[in-house]
Amino acid sequence: GAVVSQHPSWVICKSGTSVKIECRSLDFQATTMFWYRQFPKQSLMLMATSNEGSKATYEQGVEKDKFLINHASLTLSTLTVTSAHPEDSSFYICSQKGGSGYGYTFGSGTRLTVV
């Protein structure tokens, strides 16, 4: 089945710095990548949908200038949290179309802690 490799699995950064999270499709060319965020004991909330070669579509309430998404190739999508603040601390997960279950495969997630 399709595999999505997400890195890093965890990161601690200082307030005001930027952090980049990568998701790579290892055996599938993903034209669409979804980025989710999960706060403790909450559901996965869709942040944005990225399509290869075009601008990402952000969900209501998600700041596109803060969460920069790049999907420059069919195998790589990145999420950059710019000028991170403690309230950005969360678990970020990517998901691609392709694979089992109506075509969704998830990355292993990135735990971001901003201090």
Added chain:
Amino acid sequence: DQQVKQNSPSLSVQEGRISILNCDYTNSMFDYFLWYKKYPAEGPTFLISISSIKDKNEDGRFTVFLNKSAKHLSLHIVPSQPGDSAVYFCAATRGGSNYKLTFGKGTLLTVNP
């Protein structure tokens, strides 16, 4: 407005018994439903899905039931095993929405030996 609801934050069952996890939705446009299992600090893993044209789908120990009139679905796990202990998320999607999923808050299942 939460379109997918899992009203039980946790469930505890004995090994070998049946686990029933429930999910309700409000958006009648949803036409495909999925269950995911998630361990801490990991991404969700797909378990089973069901299309709105069906009312039941079975895969081994896992069965999903869909009641469209009640906008309710449930996941049955039988027999439950300690390795099933995890958070289970219900998710829904609809055709034409670029396949984006709407998730419930999850139910923590604990299967006791």
